Structures are given as C-alpha cells and as structure tokens.
Amino acid sequence: MIKVRTPTILVNFKTYAEGTGKQALELAKAAEKVSLETGVYMGLAPQLVDIAPIAHAVSIPIFAQHIDSISPGAYTGHVLPESVKEAGAIGTLINHSERRLTLAEIDSIISKTRELGLVAVVCGNNPEVSAATAVLNPDVIAIEPPELIGTRIACSKAKPEVVTGTVRLVRRVNSDVVILCGAGITTGDDVAAALRLGADGILVASGVVKAKSPYKVLLDFAETLARQ
Amino acid sequence: MIKVRTPTILVNFKTYAEGTGKQALELAKAAEKVSLETGVYMGLAPQLVDIAPIAHAVSIPIFAQHIDSISPGAYTGHVLPESVKEAGAIGTLINHSERRLTLAEIDSIISKTRELGLVAVVCGNNPEVSAATAVLNPDVIAIEPPELIGTRIACSKAKPEVVTGTVRLVRRVNSDVVILCGAGITTGDDVAAALRLGADGILVASGVVKAKSPYKVLLDFAETLARQ
Amino acid sequence: MIKVRTPTILVNFKTYAEGTGKQALELAKAAEKVSLETGVYMGLAPQLVDIAPIAHAVSIPIFAQHIDSISPGAYTGHVLPESVKEAGAIGTLINHSERRLTLAEIDSIISKTRELGLVAVVCGNNPEVSAATAVLNPDVIAIEPPELIGTRIACSKAKPEVVTGTVRLVRRVNSDVVILCGAGITTGDDVAAALRLGADGILVASGVVKAKSPYKVLLDFAETLARQ
Amino acid sequence: MIKVRTPTILVNFKTYAEGTGKQALELAKAAEKVSLETGVYMGLAPQLVDIAPIAHAVSIPIFAQHIDSISPGAYTGHVLPESVKEAGAIGTLINHSERRLTLAEIDSIISKTRELGLVAVVCGNNPEVSAATAVLNPDVIAIEPPELIGTRIACSKAKPEVVTGTVRLVRRVNSDVVILCGAGITTGDDVAAALRLGADGILVASGVVKAKSPYKVLLDFAETLARQ
Numbered sequence: 001m002i003k004v005r006t007p008t009i010l011v012n013f014k015t016y017a018e019g020t021g022k023q024a025l026e027l028a029k030a031a032e033k034v035s036l037e038t039g040v041y042m043g044l045a046p047q048l049v050d051i052a053p054i055a056h057a058v059s060i061p062i063f064a065q066h067i068d069s070i071s072p073g074a075y076t077g078h079v080l081p082e083s084v085k086e087a088g089a090i091g092t093l094i095n096h097s098e099r100r101l102t103l104a105e106i107d108s109i110i111s112k113t114r115e116l117g118l119v120a121v122v123c124g125n126n127p128e129v130s131a132a133t134a135v136l137n138p139d140v141i142a143i144e145p146p147e148l149i150g151t152r153i154a155c156s157k158a159k160p161e162v163v164t165g166t167v168r169l170v171r172r173v174n175s176d177v178v179i180l181c182g183a184g185i186t187t188g189d190d191v192a193a194a195l196r197l198g199a200d201g202i203l204v205a206s207g208v209v210k211a212k213s214p215y216k217v218l219l220d221f222a223e224t225l226a227r228q
Numbered sequence: 229m230i231k232v233r234t235p236t237i238l239v240n241f242k243t244y245a246e247g248t249g250k251q252a253l254e255l256a257k258a259a260e261k262v263s264l265e266t267g268v269y270m271g272l273a274p275q276l277v278d279i280a281p282i283a284h285a286v287s288i289p290i291f292a293q294h295i296d297s298i299s300p301g302a303y304t305g306h307v308l309p310e311s312v313k314e315a316g317a318i319g320t321l322i323n324h325s326e327r328r329l330t331l332a333e334i335d336s337i338i339s340k341t342r343e344l345g346l347v348a349v350v351c352g353n354n355p356e357v358s359a360a361t362a363v364l365n366p367d368v369i370a371i372e373p374p375e376l377i378g379t380r381i382a383c384s385k386a387k388p389e390v391v392t393g394t395v396r397l398v399r400r401v402n403s404d405v406v407i408l409c410g411a412g413i414t415t416g417d418d419v420a421a422a423l424r425l426g427a428d429g430i431l432v433a434s435g436v437v438k439a440k441s442p443y444k445v446l447l448d449f450a451e452t453l454a455r456q
Numbered sequence: 457m458i459k460v461r462t463p464t465i466l467v468n469f470k471t472y473a474e475g476t477g478k479q480a481l482e483l484a485k486a487a488e489k490v491s492l493e494t495g496v497y498m499g500l501a502p503q504l505v506d507i508a509p510i511a512h513a514v515s516i517p518i519f520a521q522h523i524d525s526i527s528p529g530a531y532t533g534h535v536l537p538e539s540v541k542e543a544g545a546i547g548t549l550i551n552h553s554e555r556r557l558t559l560a561e562i563d564s565i566i567s568k569t570r571e572l573g574l575v576a577v578v579c580g581n582n583p584e585v586s587a588a589t590a591v592l593n594p595d596v597i598a599i600e601p602p603e604l605i606g607t608r609i610a611c612s613k614a615k616p617e618v619v620t621g622t623v624r625l626v627r628r629v630n631s632d633v634v635i636l637c638g639a640g641i642t643t644g645d646d647v648a649a650a651l652r653l654g655a656d657g658i659l660v661a662s663g664v665v666k667a668k669s670p671y672k673v674l675l676d677f678a679e680t681l682a683r684q
Numbered sequence: 685m686i687k688v689r690t691p692t693i694l695v696n697f698k699t700y701a702e703g704t705g706k707q708a709l710e711l712a713k714a715a716e717k718v719s720l721e722t723g724v725y726m727g728l729a730p731q732l733v734d735i736a737p738i739a740h741a742v743s744i745p746i747f748a749q750h751i752d753s754i755s756p757g758a759y760t761g762h763v764l765p766e767s768v769k770e771a772g773a774i775g776t777l778i779n780h781s782e783r784r785l786t787l788a789e790i791d792s793i794i795s796k797t798r799e800l801g802l803v804a805v806v807c808g809n810n811p812e813v814s815a816a817t818a819v820l821n822p823d824v825i826a827i828e829p830p831e832l833i834g835t836r837i838a839c840s841k842a843k844p845e846v847v848t849g850t851v852r853l854v855r856r857v858n859s860d861v862v863i864l865c866g867a868g869i870t871t872g873d874d875v876a877a878a879l880r881l882g883a884d885g886i887l888v889a890s891g892v893v894k895a896k897s898p899y900k901v902l903l904d905f906a907e908t909l910a911r912q
Contacts, residue, residue, distance in 0.1 A: 012304055014275040014301070014302050014303060014306040014676065015298060015301060015302070015303040015304070015306055015307075015311065016298060016301065016302070017300035017310070018301055020300065020308060020310060020311045020314060021310075021311065021314035021315065022314070026296070044284050047307075047308060048276040048277050048307065048311075049276050049277065049279050049280055049307075049311045049312055049314075049315035050280070050315070051277050052277055052278070052280055052281050057410050065304050065305040066304070066305030070243060072243060072244055072245035072248065072434070073242070073243060073244065074242050074243070074326060074327040074377065074378050074434070075242060075243040075326055075327075076240060076242050076243070076293045076294070076321065076325075076327050076433075077293040077294030077321065077324055077326065077327030078243055078326070078327065079243075079275075079276065079277075080243040080248060082248060082249075083243065083248045083249065083275050083276075083277050083278065083298050086248060086249035086250070086277075087249065087277035087278070088672070093304065093305065095558075095559065096304040096305055097304075097560075098302060098303055098304040098305065098306070098561070099304050099306065100557055100558040100560055100561075101302075101584055102551075102556040102557060102559070103551065103556070103557070103558070103559045103562060103580075103588060104553075104556055104581050104585055105556075105588065106559060106581070107581075107584055107585050107588070123564075124559075125272070125560050127561070127594075128563055128591065129559055129560055129563045129591055131591045132559060132588040132589065132591040132592055133559065134591075135584065135587045135588040135591060135625075136477075136584055136585075136588055136628065149302065150302050153304030168590075172629075172630055173591065173628075197508060203414070205302070205304075206302070208230060209276055211604070252773075323786075323787065325739070325788075328786040328787070328788055328789075329778065329786060329787070330779075330780075330784040330785060330787070331784070331787045331788055331790060331808075331813055331816060331817065332783070332784055332809050332813055333784075335788060335809075335810070335812055335813050335816070346861070352787075353788050353791075356791055356819065356820055357787055357788055357791050357820075359819045360787060360791070360816040360817065360819040361787065361816065362821055363812065363815045363816040363818075363819060363853075363857065364813075364816055365811055395820075400857075401819065401856075401857055468760055470757070470758050470759060470760050470761055471754060471756060471757060471758070471759040471760070471763075471767065472756055473756035473766070474759065476756065476764060476766060476770060477766075477767065477768070477770035477771065481865055498785070498840070503764060503767050504732040504733050504762075504763065505732050505733065505735050505763075505767050505768055505770075506734055506736070506767070506771070507733050508733055508736055508737050509736050517862075521760050521761040522760070522761030523826040526699060528699055528700055528701035528704065529698070529699060529700065530698050530699070530700070530782060530833065530834050530876045530889070530890070531698060531699040531778055531782055531783075532696055532698050532699070532729075532750070532777065532780040532781075532782040532783050532889075533748050533750030533777065533782065533783030534751040534782070534783065535699075535731075535732065536704060536731060538701070538704060538705075539704045539705065539731050539732075539733050539734070540733055542704060542705035543705065543733035543734070548759065551760065552758040552760040552761055553760075554758060554759055554761065554762070555759075555760050555761030555762065556892035558842040565889075576868070605758065607757050661758070661760075662758070671846065
C-alpha cells in the first residue's frame with residue numbers, strides 16, 4: 001500500500017537557480033510529461049516557496065525538502081509539517097546530507113509524518129546510518145554517499161558496495177521500507193545499475209536539474225525503470 | 229527613501245495554525261483591508277509556503293520569516309534569498325529570537341538583502357544586541373525581549389527602558405535605521421506607548437494572529453498610528 | 457570482554473556547581489570509596505576541564521560527557537577525542553539529551569571511539585531512538601526519557617514500559633550492548649526496579665551530584681547492585 | 685587597566701595534535717620561556733582538558749578556546765564558564781570562526797565573563813562583524829579573515845585593508861578595546877606589519893603550534909613586539 005505512494009524517481013530541486021521559481025515550474029512540467037508518457041511514478045522536491053505553485057500546476061506528487069520537528073505554535077522561521085501538507089506536498093525529505101538532523105528530530109519528524117499521512121523519505125550517508133533510520137520505520141530510505149553528491153560519478157557504479165551494503169543492513173531490520181539510491185546519477189545506465197544492486201528507485205538532483213534537457217534525462221531514467 | 233519601503237506594522241504569522249494556509253490568506257486579506265482603509269503601511273510575514281499565494285492575493289508587502297546565508301547551489305532544505313524574492317516577498321525577518329543566527333550569518337544575510345534589493349528587518353533581544361546589529365546597517369531593527377513574546381504584557385508598557393535603551397544605543401551608531409518595537413503588543417494603547425518611547429512602529433504576532441478578530445485589532449493599531 | 461569495561465553505575469556530573477572543580481574531586485573520591493568497598497564497577501563523567509585532575513586522583517574509570525566528530529586539526533573550541541583519552545578518560549557519553557547530535561555525527565563518533573579504544577555510551581530519549589543507535593554497535597546504550605531527567609521520579613518506576621520497550625527493541629538488533637537506565641534515579645529501590653526490567657545498570661546525575669551525601673546515595677545504589 | 689590584563693601575543697592551540705596533551709605542555713613551556721626572556725605578555729589557549737595541567741605548570745595566562753552561555757545546572761557536555769576559571773583560565777576566546785555563536789550568545793557570554801572577572805576575546809571574520817561586537821564591550825577583539833586562517837599568507841600583508849578597516853570601524857564605537865590581528869601570521873615581519881596597521885597585538889595558531897621550533901617563532905614575534 002505504502003509502496004504505491006512512493007516514487008521510483010524522486011527529483012530534489014535543492015536551491016539551484018535552475019530549480020527556483022519559474023524554472024522550477026518548467027522543470028516540474030517536464031517531469032510530469034515524462035511521468036505521463038512512461039507511467040513511471042515520479043516525485044518532485046522543490047523549494048518551500050515553490051511547493052504551492054507547482055502542486056497546483058502539475059499532477060505528480062510533491063515533496064518538501066525538509067520539515068521541522070514542531071507543532072503549530074511560536075516557531076518563527078521554521079517549517080511546520082502541516083503547512084507543507086496544506087500547500088500540496090504529500091511527503092518530505094528528512095535528514096538530507098545538506099540538512100542533517102539530530103537522531104531525536106528524525107524520530108520525531110517521522111512520527112509527525114505518520115500522524116499527518118505524509119510520506120517520510122529519510123536520507124542516510126552510509127549503510128550503517130541508513131540501517132539505523134530503518135529502525136524508525138520511515139516509508140522510504142535514500143542512501144547517498146555525500147562525497148559523490150553533485151558529481152557525475154554514480155554511486156551505483158563507483159560504490160556498488162554502498163548500495164548492496166545498505167540493502168543488506170536495512171533489510172535485516174526492516175523488510176518493507178522502499179530503498180532509493182542517489183548521488184551522481186546522470187544516465188539510464190546508472191539507474192539500471194542501482195536497480196540491479198537491489199535499490200527500488202533513485203533520488204536525483206543536479207543530474208536532472210542542471211541538465212541541458214531535464215526532459216531527456218528523466219525520459220532516459222524512466223524508460224530504464226519501465227523496462228525492469 | 230528606504231523608510232518609505234518599511235512598514236510601521238509588521239505582522240509575523242509564525243507557525244500558528246491561525247497563520248497557516250487558508251487561514252493565513254484570510255488574515256492577509258483582513259490586514260490589507262485595514263491598510264487600505266487607514267493608509268497605514270502594513271507588512272506581513274507568513275510562512276515560506278504561503279508567500280506566493282498571499283503575495284498574489286493581496287497588495288500589501290510580504291516578508292519572509294527567515295532566509296539562509298546562501299547563494300544558488302546545493303543546499304537542500306535551506307531558504308534561498310532569491311527564491312523568496314521571486315515568490316513575491318520584498319524583505320525578510322532576520323535573527324528572530326525563535327530563529328537565532330550567528331553574527332557572521334546576520335552580516336552575510338544583510339549583504340544578500342542589499343544585493344537583491346530586499347528589506348532587512350533584524351531582530352534583537354535586548355538594547356545591546358540591537359545596537360550591535362545597527363552597525364551592520366539593516367533597514368529595520370525590531371527589538372523584542374524574548375520573555376514577553378507571546379504574552380499579553382506589552383514591551384512598551386512593562387519594559388519601557390528596553391525601548392528607550394534600544395533607541396538610544398542604536399541611534400549612537402546608526403541614525404537612519406527604522407526601529408520597531410515588539411513582544412506582547414495587543415492594543416492601540418500599547419502601540420501609542422511604543423511610539424512615545426521613540427519606536428517608529430511595531431512588530432506583532434500572537435496579538436493579531438490569535439485574536440478573535442484580527443481585523444479589529446489591526447484597525448485599533450492602525451488608527452493609533454494614523455493619529456500620531 | 458567489552459562488558460567488563462562498562463560500568464554498572466555511571467555518574468554524570470553535568471555542569472552542576474556541586475560537580476565542578478574541587479567539589480567534583482570530592483565527589484569522585486566518594487564514588488571511588490563506594491566502588492572499592494562494594495566492588496561495584498562505577499564510572500564518572502565530570503566536565504572536560506576536570507578530567508585530568510580527577511583521572512590522576514582516583515582509580516575508577518573516567519568518561520567525557522561529549523566528544524566531537526573530529527580528527528586532529530583546526531577545530532577551535534571543539535573536543536578532540538584523542539585529547540580526552542590522553543587526559544585519562546576511558547570512554548565518553550554520546551548524544552545526551554542535553555547535547556544532541558546528528559545521526560551522522562553519532563555514527564562517526566562511535567567509529568572514532570572504536571579506533572581509539574574508548575568506550576562509547578550512547579544516550580537515547582525513547583525506545584525507538586535507542587534501538588536505532590543499537591544498529592551502530594556502541595558499547596553501552598543509556599535510555600533516559602528527557603521529561604524525567606532532573607526530577608526525583610525514577611524512570612524505572614514511573615515509566616517501566618520505557619525500560620522494557622528499550623530492552624526489547626534494542627535486543628532485536630543487538631544482543632551484546634550493555635543497557636543502562638537513567639532519569640530520576642535517587643534510591644536503591646529505583647536501581648532494583650531498573651534491573652528487574654532488564655537494565656544492566658544505571659546512569660545517574662542530580663540524584664547523586666546534588667545529594668546531601670553522594671557517598672550514602674552511591675552506597676545504597678551499589679549495595680543494591682551487589683545483591684543482584 | 686584592562687589592557688594590562690590582555691596579551692599582545694595569544695596562541696590558539698586549536699585541536700592540533702601538536703597542541704594536545706604532553707605536546708601542549710611543551711609548547712606552553714616554550715611560550716613561557718619566550719615571555720620571561722622578552723617581557724612580552726603572552727597568552728595561551730589550549731584545549732579544555734589541558735587547561736588545568738598547563739595552568740599549573742606555567743606562569744603565563746591561560747585562556748579557554750570557547751565557553752558556553754550557561755550557568756551551573758543541567759547542561760551535559762557544555763562548557764561552564766565557572767569551570768574554566770576554577771581550572772586556572774583567566775579568559776576565553778569567543779566566536780572563533782571555527783566555533784561561531786549566535787549574536788545573543790556572544791552578548792550573554794561577554795556578560796558572563798564580566799561577572800566572573802574573565803577576559804573576553806571576541807573574534808570577528810571581517811571589519812563590520814568586528815565593529816558589531818565592539819558595541820558589546822569585550823576586552824579584546826581579534827580580527828581573522830577565515831580564508832587566510834591556517835595559510836602562511838599573513839592577514840597583515842595580504843589584506844592590510846581588513847586590519848585598517850577593522851581598526852577604523854571598531855574605534856568609531858569603542859575606543860578602549862584591544863585589537864588583535866590574526867590569520868596567516870608566521871614571521872616577525874607579519875607581526876610588525878600588523879602593528880603598523882594599528883593592531884595592538886596578534887592571535888596566532890598553526891604558525892606557532894605547527895612550527896618546527898615554536899620557541900624560535902615566538903621569540904621572533906616577541907622581539908618584534910618588544911622593539912615597538
């Protein structure tokens with residue numbers, strides 16, 4: 001059930017210029033086009049200010065890049081989980097390497113997502129950390145070795161042992177969680193390698209957001225996934 | 229010149245339920261109504277996800293509650309200054325007591341706002357801290373003793389020396405900056421007291437956002453201000 | 457093997473006045489006396505500046521309250537793991553509720569302790585978080601519900617399900633780790649309750665440090681432990 | 685008065701291997717030798733665990749590298765100002781670029797140092813930030829452009845405008861504070877340049893700590909200072 005709600009390609013727009021405002025909207029439409037053409041479930045994680053406009057403009061699921069471990073109240077400048085849901089997000093990234101959280105916060109935010117019916121995508125920087133988060137029962141775990149993030153060296157090819165190690169350690173404590181593989185993914189081949197190593201899908205950022213044609217890159221990814 | 233761009237009532241929506249999503253939009257419309265009826269310059273600081281919808285719906289200026297000290301790039305889960313500008317904000321709160329920043333970040337964010345033409349509203353928790361921020365030349369300084377935030381005990385009445393002390397210390401190093409007074413402001417009387425002590429306007433949150441009728445409270449504030 | 461190196465009573469001096477400087481030294485001597493008289497393995501976690509003097513003055517094992525995830529280098533104001541070892545500590549608390557760490561830091565610090573031969577005592581605020589840390593293979597896990605810390609309401613009596621839940625969830629992923637129970641422990645009875653629920657020992661702070669006679673309280677604890 | 689208590693050479697040991705434990709003690713003795721031979725007032729900022737042993741072993745003043753904005757209480761893993769004083773420190777670095785603090789913390793820690801009679805040495809990363817801290821009346825301000833820290837490119841030679849700008853902006857708001865210049869200082873010539881630009885002394889780290897002969901480097905510095 002949960003799995004049906006989880007994307008097999010999740011695009012993190014980060015705070016790239018190409019992933020902000022109008023450019024974010026165009027990127028979202030390109031992704032929607034690929035998703036409709038191929039039937040591959042694709043999610044988008046734009047910046048907070050872009051969630052509402054993008055959620056109104058496209059039919060594919062939107063994720064926040066981060067939410068805070070708070071309830072409604074006096075928390076100026078923080079991200080209320082309820083606010084991203086009302087804005088149209090169906091889930092959120094948690095603990096991305098560029099926005100690390102305390103373990104107690106990760107636990108508390110996963111509980112929040114459960115209460116609110118949001119999909120929790122927790123990021124881990126290595127197999128051990130990923131397995132530790134698996135104990136907390138998120139919907140999705142995304143493994144991304146930080147040293148490969150933003151490079152064009154695919155985790156699934158350069159460090160296959162990180163993917164297989166994550167799958168093995170995570171499965172020991174959690175048989176249901178969806179596992180995404182990220183960092184350096186730029187071609188359909190990288191995607192195919194990730195799937196062969198046991199990943200259920202991919203988390204991607206610069207490889208799509210900063211591509212000359214995000215449409216073509218995503219189509220390559222989606223066709224690879226559709227063939228599996 | 230700058231002063232014309234700075235509001236004399238700035239409403240911080242925080243992450244209150246009454247200041248989120250649809251309720252935030254209604255609140256913004258009530259504020260716009262008061263502003264149009266009285267001619268008092270009013271700014272609104274809703275949550276990040278609500279900036280775009282509110283900026284489209286109302287004609288009064290919108291502020292972010294926080295931006296990060298970053299440029300476009302790989303900063304998942306952070307707030308890109310450019311993104312809030314493109315979403316329709318004309319300025320931002322900086323260093324609110326509920327979102328404190330390092331001194332180096334405050335300095336760097338003020339520089340960012342200058343580059344982007346955003347209005348910088350820096351918050352201080354006491355006269356000394358406020359005077360220290362004045363050296364960095366923000367557009368607006370808002371003094372809020374944290375122990376009175378969220379109470380119904382107005383800073384301008386319970387701690388007049390905090391307001392006068394801030395005005396005195398800030399003016400020593402900066403004669404131009406607009407000074408707002410906040411914390412516990414709930415009535416026109418509190419506003420009048422703030423102005424008498426040398427403040428140029430007020431920063432308000434729960435006193436408006438959680439009021440039975442935000443319209444009536446803001447009208448009371450604005451009429452007091454218009455009378456000065 | 458590792459178990460032999462882990463204390464069954466670990467006294468956290470925090471930054472209490474009664475646990476600083478000369479008073480810390482007296483406290484350490486009282487603890488050593490109890491340990492020698494009863495044969496119960498007792499560890500002490502004084503403040504950083506007090507590690508060297510206390511390690512020289514007493515024969516029982518000393519722990520740091522925190523170390524940073526760093527190697528020798530340019531990290532002004534941080535705590536180098538190597539420095540606490542050279543000063544005489546044999547281990548360290550990690551992720552105490554009053555000094556929470558990111559999950560990636562917890563993982564990295566545990567690896568550091570392994571390299572340096574230090575004993576890693578990771579704190580968790582609830583059973584789920586404790587079980588997540590168990591995946592990372594520390595030597596000791598200390599469960600402390602933060603709402604009971606500093607009270608005189610013993611975790612082992614007021615929230616037995618927290619202790620049993622921790623033991624159950626931790627044991628699912630890690631059969632070796634030593635489990636300590638903390639928060640609100642002030643009497644031998646509280647200690648006995650903790651052991652009955654499956655804990656291997658206790659983590660204690662104000663119950664000892666702020667007691668009229670730390671010696672008597674520790675003796676009560678140690679005799680209870682020795683009877684098991 | 686205050687000036688007499690402030691060193692003209694302050695050596696930050698950071699967390700370098702060469703500045704830890706036994707090596708820290710040797711370094712401290714070399715510095716003491718230079719200070720006694722030249723009469724130049726020299727301060728040392730070793731790691732927290734090394735404060736007590738070094739303060740006992742040498743007669744020159746010892747500083748902490750960081751203290752927290754806390755009073756005695758339940759703050760596991762934090763640095764109690766009272767604890768470094770009792771251990772033998774006479775002052776502390778505050779807000780070093782490698783340990784940045786919120787503006788409210790800087791203010792609160794300076795107040796703490798005043799209460800306890802400790803010397804407050806606040807670090808700034810540029811002239812504007814340094815001038816902002818000057819409003820808070822610390823005893824000493826140390827300017828260090830972070831991009832030069834740890835290099836062998838002296839701030840006083842490569843960026844003279846940073847030193848003169850700091851002196852100018854700081855003096856506008858504070859005529860008493862002692863100004864140190866840091867980052868990249870490795871020779872007596874660098875020291876002389878700093879003094880010519882208006883600095884009262886220097887803050888140094890790797891240039892001394894990682895030198896083949898810290899004694900010779902410090903002697904070169906001190907003789908330059910003594911000649912002024």
